[in-house]
Amino acid sequence: MNVLVVDDSSLFRRVITEALKTFPEVETISQAPNGRQALLKLQALQPDLMTLDMEMPEIDGLAVLEALKKLPNPPIVIVLSTLTHKGGHLAIKAMQLGAFDFITKPSATNAEQSLNLLREELAPRLKALRVRVNVRQILRAQPQRPPSSPPSPSATAAKPPTASAGLPPIGPTTKSTDLAAPPHSALQPEGVPASARQVRLPPPEMVLIGVSTGGPNALDCLIPALPAALEVPVLIVQHMPPIFTKSLAEHLGERSALKVYEAEHDSVAEPGSVYIAPGGRHMKLARSEQGQKIIQITDAAPENHCRPSVDYLFRSAANHFPGRAIALILTGMGSDGTLGLRLLKRHGCFVIAQDEASCVVYGMPKVAIEAGVVDSVLPLDAIADRVVARVSGRDR
Incomplete structure (x- = not known):
């Protein structure tokens, strides 16, 4: 190198x-x-x-x-x-x-x-x-190929139109994979009760996102694609140092229909709002006596060498709001998030992983997929639509 x-x-x-x-x-x-x-x-x-x-x-x-x-x-x-x-x-x-x-x-x-x-x-x-x-x-190391000669008029006329000729392609341009499987498939994580796999759960009450390397661009694609009418809060752990997460929140807020904040301690996670864990600190969810989703910011020890940690957020959601979330694991190095996803899956949480082709680093999604805690693998530009469908109850 x-x-x-x-x-x-x-x-x-x-x-x-x-x-x-x-x-x-x-x-x-x-x-x-x-x-x-x-x-x-x-x-x-x-x-x-x-x-x-x-x-x-x-x-x-x-x-x-x-x-x-x-x-x-x-x-x-x-x-x-x-x-x-x-x-x-x-x-x-x-x-x-x-x-x-x-x-x-x-x-x-x-x-x-x-x-x-x-x-x-x-x-x-x-x-x-x-x-x-x-x-x-x-x-x-490969030699540069000379530009190819333009085809003759007769050759062009002999071929049917294709997408490369300037026409829209037929069918989807991106590929998605649902890892749906029989109850005893290896794709199902250990410890997931049959009831959680088979019962139709109510629509999720929150969206949880874990992301690392390549995250700013991934979020720049995903968050602005979510509609203002999204009726649940979105909570994000992006591995970033202090100060930078505030800049990220400001940038996403300028481009999004949703309100985007750097999360603050003891704030209520409101529908239609996005909360990014502050750099260098953990974010978790607690439940108020009235059932509200309360964001808590802590300085607990790093997990997976990370603070904020994806596992830390996911684990709190699994403990306080079982079966109430949809979780996304996006581009990033390492394995942060997989242990938290195991807990979420035990209560029937639906999990989406970003596909390899659209990841900057195919680390965190790959580990989660191999652990059998992912329901659907999607290209980045298809994730927002799937999230909206799950939240609205159209995709069950």
Whole structure:
């Protein structure tokens, strides 16, 4: 893996380089002090991965991402951003422009601490990128094919029209899979009573979403597609640092018919509203004496190395509102969410997983599917319609 480190700080360039040197898959490391130099070096260096600072002189990180979109085989980009409100907005925008993921710049007071923090952040991302980098290297090694000659008029006339000729395709363009199975199928999780599998449950009273790497873009597709008339609250755990989740909530709120908030302690989860767990803190559900859904924010220990944790939210919903939710497990690294889904499934919760083709990282959905706790596997752009159908009772 060839890496280009782009940062206007010589200190950060050095620390990032030293962190990258500890990974055996990293073969070469080059540096650029700003976006302009990075773009000039692309042709000669052909990097597989670029670590990109957002705030730089001459050409900033967003302008670099805009330029990369025009290239046929651009490097994969991991953005480094400051842990500030502005940094959060820039990171969300970077995801929209095609960045793979983001890392917050360490605020440690010495280089060794910064090095260790960066290494911890880079390790799972480099692991998740191995297959993608291998594919990119194969594509880069293939000779460019000359453009094909246009077909002759007679050849064109002899062929029936197809979707590629500019006509709409016949049938759906995306594939969905319902993992419906007989009661004793291996797809059914252990411990799910037969009654929960066979009884028609009432429509769900909430939507629970767990998502990690690739999440900002996935949510940017999903949440605006939900109607204002959605009669249940939506609760989201997105693995993100503090401050950034507020930027994400503001961005989604501007694009959505639903009201989107960074969740606050002891607030009531209202229908037609979306609540995102604040970065660096857990979110769970409790039940009031009147049966209201109360959001609680805690600083309990991380779960699955994550805070907020998807399992933490899912487990609370299973305990306090059994059988009342529809759960979505979307793109992301690791296995966070699967244990919580097991509990939800014991009470008949319907679970949707994002399919591999539309995931940035097919980790969390894959683990959940393999654990047998998923009812339906859908491409990202088909999930909102299925959620609405389940909530309305049309899809039972």
